[in-house]
Amino acid sequence: MSMLVFFFVPAVIFLTVVAPIWLILHYWTRSRQNKGLSDEERQTLEDALSVAERLEKRVATLETILDAEHPNWRTAREDDYRRGGS
Template sequence: MDEGILALLLVPLFLFLTFVAPIWLILHYRSKKQVSQGLSAEEFATINELAEKAEKMSDRIKTLEAILDSEAPQWRDRA
C-alpha cells in the first residue's frame, strides 16, 4: 500500500521536474532579462508623448483655474 502512494507522489513530481520546471525557469529568466534591458525605443517614445500631453493638460488646467478665479472667485469653496 505504501509503495502505491509513493508511486502516486513520485510520478507527478518526476513529470514536474522533467518538463514543467525547466520551461518555467527559462521563461522566468527570459522575462527578467527583458525587464533589465530597459525600455524599447517605441516604449520610450510613447512615454515622452504621454509626458508632453500631461504637460499640455497641466497648462490647460492652470488656464481654466485662472479664468474661474477671475470670473467666480468662490468656485474653490464649492468643492
C-alpha cells in the same frame, strides 16, 4: 527487456533532472530580457507625459481666469452640489 531499460532510464533522468533545470533557466533568461521598456513603449510614455503636462498647464490657466472673473467659483460650485443642484 534490456532495450526498454536502455531507453527508459535516460528518459527518466532527463525528465526529472535536465528538463526542469532547462525550463527554469529558459524562462529566467526570458524574464531578464523583458525587464525594461521597449523603445516604442518608452516613446509612448514620454508622449503621454508631455500631453499630461500640457493639460496641467491648461487647467492652471483656466483656474487663473476663473479666479479673476468669478472669485468664488470654487465655493459656489460646492454650495450648489450640497444643495442638490447640478
